[in-house]
Amino acid sequence: MRPQWFYRNDDEFNALAQRLKLTPCPHCNTVGNLVRHGFLYGYDDTRPQRKTRRARRLFCSNRQARRGCGRTFSVWLADKIRRLSLTTTTLWQLLQRAAVGSIRAAIHAAGSHLSDRTGQRIWKRFVLGQSNIRTALLTRCRPPERTGGRPVTQVLAHLQAAFPDAACPIAAFQHTLRIFFV
DSSP: OOOOEEESSHHHHHHHHHTGGGSBOTTTOOBSOEEEEEEEEEOOTTSTTSOEEEEEEEEEOOOTTOOOOOOEEEEEETTBOTTOSSBHHHHHHHHHHHHHSOHHHHHHHHTOSOOHHHHHHHHHHHHHTHHHHHHHHHTTOOOOOOOSSOHHHHHHHHHHHHSTTOSSHHHHHHHHHOSOOO
């Protein structure tokens, strides 16, 4: 699986965009053919009624006799998660509440627009992805000493230990390790 690209703000993306002509395409590895190709919009919990920007699209140009592959890919905002209408901050709060209680109580405590079934699917996605998350976190730091408890609380403690100064450890995880959290 190829690594994803993430950025935190427009300044960071503009710095990345200035280096596009020197950057190889992640699909075909040709240099000099990447161009901006618009935005990727979707819904999230910050404005549930309106679409928000989730990523920027890049195109490996194969037009006008260029050697590119003609494929596109996304450079994601670090606080957005693919195929999920929650921001990383909301997901972090939801997982912390669910780890100490139940997912149903966490959804109701958050007062979010999620149904119980959606919350269960998100929780299952997190539980199934724990081994990948732990493996990625091991490249960053050792896990904290086990004090018992459920494996989910240990994963969240490891995430917090890996990014102690981050306002949202999930966004820092995505930005630093260049993979989606779930």
